[in-house]
Amino acid sequence: MMDFSDFVRAYGKGAALLFASAAVSYFLTYHSTLSPPVKPREAIYAMSVLVEAYGILVGLNAERTRKPRPGLMIAAVAIYIVSLFSLTFLIPTSESSYREAMGFVCRPEFLDLYGPSCYWVTPETLAKASFEPNRIWEYWSVQPVRAYLSVVWLVMVWSVVLSIALSLRQTTFKKARRARSN
């Protein structure tokens, strides 16, 4: 039976990783242009921290044969970055560097005015519409983009944290086992 001090020691790295990942996702969510287009930002931040906490628990409790897969992690990051930059635009007036999602079906009012330019939207067109996606695209076609980016963001957070937790696991538990056997 593991006593409490062993337990705390074994989980020290996990807790440190959790705080570090929470701090990184805080910075990314609130102070970078990389967060998914979801408001309020608290929602995506809280979900990220929960996913991180769960990823660390799973990573630290994984079977010994389970190895981190950096390829998968890199792929998740790459998919998120590519999706984010191709499906969102930056609102230049936003104090919090907010990126807004595009839609995939143009509003007839917009098509009437500017033709099919909404399918390959330029910064000038966005500015004319006050950077409001609902003036350019149908609302129902913007929401799936927001949902998709949120899901990919959480998958990315999960894969990064899980990989780090898996690589931390062996040393953490080896030390705990050694501490117990002494």
Add this chain to the structure above:
Amino acid sequence: MIARTILHFILLVLLSSVAISAEKTSWTTEEIADDFLKRGLLTKEQHALLRSNEFLDSDCKSDKHSSCKPRINFVGGQCGLTGSVDIIDEKGKYTPGYTTLTWDISQLGLRVEQYPAALKAFNKWNASAEAAWTELKDVHSKAVAIANSGAKRVDKLKQAKPLLERAEKISEAMARAAGFEYDGGCGAGEEDSQIVRFSFPEKPKSALYILQMEFDACKRVLSDPYDTKACEAWMNIQSSNELSGLYRYRVVWSDGGISEKPFSALSKGKKTVEVSR
């Protein structure tokens, strides 16, 4: 095992609550009023009148920023009173609006309840303000009666439309008479906008602005896109305007001269647009 599960659970709850409360992004009217009192920008009497007044506002986005000053905005951070009825066209065709009739009437009720305190706080409560307020109160009672009638929903909206539009006009006139803001509209969120101020070489007769897209739409449909009654997207220029994108202004001078020019709000922070004759 049980201890570990409990510890996991506590950790999760703690972290998620830290995450959720990590950054406070909005302030209540009470907090804004208390902050202004602390900074000496409101007197104790003004503070007492305005502490729970929805129309107390600050002239910049981050409400607690040290350079923010108190202002009264008679729209009160809402989109206006006609969100539920704007959607009835001339043929009486109805599509659901972005607010409900009861919501609009409750917002009107708030105005009736709280405008006097806002005006009193700045010594603007006089006979003409009281007369306008009495009319507003009367419009509110009529709107409440319509909401409570047994009529069909569409009919209620049709009946309430002229009343709510009237209430909007009275509110705006009251704000103007007192020198307060009447800064409405449901555009990009406040935090995503730039604060734009205008400077004029002389006092204009009227000063309006419009979003470029709205102007293009009016130009396409209307014979005179400058007719502010027909092209409803023209907005009055306020002392502080929260904007984002490409716009154009149109200023009519007292001698009938007109200045019209496009302008942009495409960066962070504040900006002043110099209007020349």
